[in-house]
Amino acid sequence: MMSQMPQTALSRCPSCEEPLESSDRFCGACGYDLSAVPAPPGDHPTIAMNGAVPLRPDGVPDMPPAAPRQPPVGDASQPPFTGSPVSPASGVRFDRPSEPDDYPLQAPDPRVAGDAPAPAEGTPVCVACRAGRVDNDGYCENCGHAQPRERDHMEHDIGPVAAVSDRGLRHHRNEDAFGLGCATLPDGSTAVLAIVCDGVSSATRPDDASLAASRAASEALLAALPLGTHPQQAMHDAIVAASHAVNALAEEPATAREHAPHQNAPACTLVGAVVTSGLLVVGWVGDSRVYWVPVDRTAPPARLTEDDSWAAQMVAAGLMNEAEAYADERAHAITGWLGADAYELEPHTASFKPDRPGVVVVCTDGLWNYAEAAEEMAQVLPPDASVRPLHSARVLVGHALDGGGHDNVTVAVLPFPAPPQGAGSA
Template identity: 70%
Template sequence: MSQMPQLSACPSCEEPLESGDLFCGACGYDLSAVPARPAASPNGSAGFPAPEEPWPAAPEVDSSDTPAPTHLPTDLPGTDSAGGELREPDEYPLPAPAAAPPLPAEAPAIPADVTDPRTAVPDPAPAAGDKVCVACRSGRVDADGYCENCGHAQPRERDHMEQELDTVAAVSDRGLRHHRNEDAFAISAAALPDGSSAVVAIVCDGVSSATRPDEASLAASRAANETLQEALPRGTHPQQAMHDAILSAADAVNALAAEPTSAREHSPHQNAPACTLVGAVVAAGLLVVGWVGDSRAYWVPDDREGPTVRLTEDDSWAAQMVAAGLMNEAEAYADERAHAITGWLGADAYELEPHTASFKPDRPGVVVVCTDGLWNYAEAVEEMARAVPADAADRPLHSAQVLVGHALDGGGHDNVTVAVVPFPFVPRGAGSA
């Protein structure tokens, strides 16, 4: 059985004890509460890890004596760590506050080439008249059409264009799939030597596989229109003037091939700029059309009683197959090669063959001059007749808008450009005395 530890003096008041005492005769300390000395551990006392610095050696005791008490002075009520009496908290002096670091005599000078963040101001807003980015609403748009702040490409002016004169109107749209509009148009009126007016509509479609097709179509449409504006007032026959206009357009596109290509417009194909062209002139009861490529012109009578007629023949693989009798039209245009063009304006063209034709309609109507972005969705003449509004001659701009909308509703896979030219039929002898 376990035995009580034997002590020689009271652990509380150090009064000498006699063998067998259970309580101190001086202070009444319960001697049975004194625990036995804990066994030593290989790692330290009582199973705790040994401290980094060894504890002071314990005083030697007589092996015959009972183990010394393990109470530290702080374990005893009413004493502090030195064995003295405890004081109230108020009696302890508070530690002195730490001294604050000294402040510099003056703020360090900011180098002249460094902006003081306390006085820095944000970049100024774009100046009046500068275009502002549609994405971040704060950056200025550079000459190439990109935001100088966020780099966002801006909508181009040619994404959607409309123009209306008294007797002709045109609309061009980027479509729903292309990243830019590579079509272009030009419409105008010219005074003829007899005092009457001639109406001109030119529509061009850039060849996407060539470099800078948008520049090619714009250059061609402007050059053709300018040539017609010069030739018609001199009395040149409209059909001859149209032929010369196509040659001028070809020269303008060829000239682009000699110009450097910007990094933004770099194309792995490196084909010379190219486009197609179709144009119409209405003058003195005569309708003249001219074309190179697969853009088209249609005649649509106002009363729809006369036939709607396609006035042009495509320079395309499908048209060649039909002309050679190798396929019917439905088979040819269903082929994936159908829209491969065989004629265009550009330095890489095999041989330029301007096509022209003249007509004398026997009733009023409109001429629809368009790119394949429209006729792909109204290829048959009956489909085109249904797509053209009944009041097209009275409202050419509205009619052009409707036709562009027809193409967009159909899918808008390509750029879409349409010019509507009313043909006011005047019977022979009308207005004479």
């Protein structure tokens, strides 16, 4: 006599979840042999990845109480598994390794110098941990933090003129440079000057080009003005000197270059201003600009330079209005620059005799892209700019960064007229 098959107490098929009757020996949906179902274990799982838990006869989830924490067993180096609290929403408890209060850092904690020896006096110290020595590659030997480049953010204030330059938020380096100075004229009055250069990113070594040009132009002005050279002539000669300095970079051996010799020669733009007791002289090559903002804001501001750019050419030829030209993707393609690849050097200079006090803003397109019209620049410039040039330059740079900082940003602020007493050179 064959023995009877044990009846199943399952409510659903273990294979396909089809509802079962208590007398079913096979699943009516998939044919699963219910006699092969092993007896349920005496313990209860503490995790159900699909969210299913055993049910009591009344249909309520049958959840055991949380087990007390057990001491670790086996390899003491392995963290023990401990039960986490039961989720009140799902009733499912997940077991996981206990988490330490603090995770080890991939690099030493920059807040703690540890056993690292104190850097010798005069050695560069990390800007992050203030304890580690900076190696030749620009990284901290204690915390590994990369150090900012010297030119990422520059500020200089010599009293009657100040300038700020910043890398911006998108570029990997600052390719702008500036030069400031004060000179005593033969009559004892003061001339204040600012030179701002913007490296051409598509050229080789644009940062070297802008630095060489700003230094050469500043030095030429500081040498010529005390000799009595007219400021407009001195500005013209300074631009020529800057051009020679940039051209010389292209003549260096190829091994000293950052890129292959077949690439574009180093290049940059230049804009500058000289302020005396009664004269304002500007000079430029490229698309950096000079703006005039009267102290009396009821008087109109003005832009004193014209861009060497595709957009400016379209407007000058009457082919487009200014809004259309500067909306074109070719708008900022420059038609004049300093460098061995330039078509022809054409220094632009102009002189003005303002009839009232004001402020001269000398800047790269990293700023004027966010305040293009003279009226916009006047709105951004603080009202006390004539007495706080450094603060005003910082505000203008901040305006460009708040606007997106897509380019390097450099601006110099010069009050007009220049101070009455000779201040020497700087």
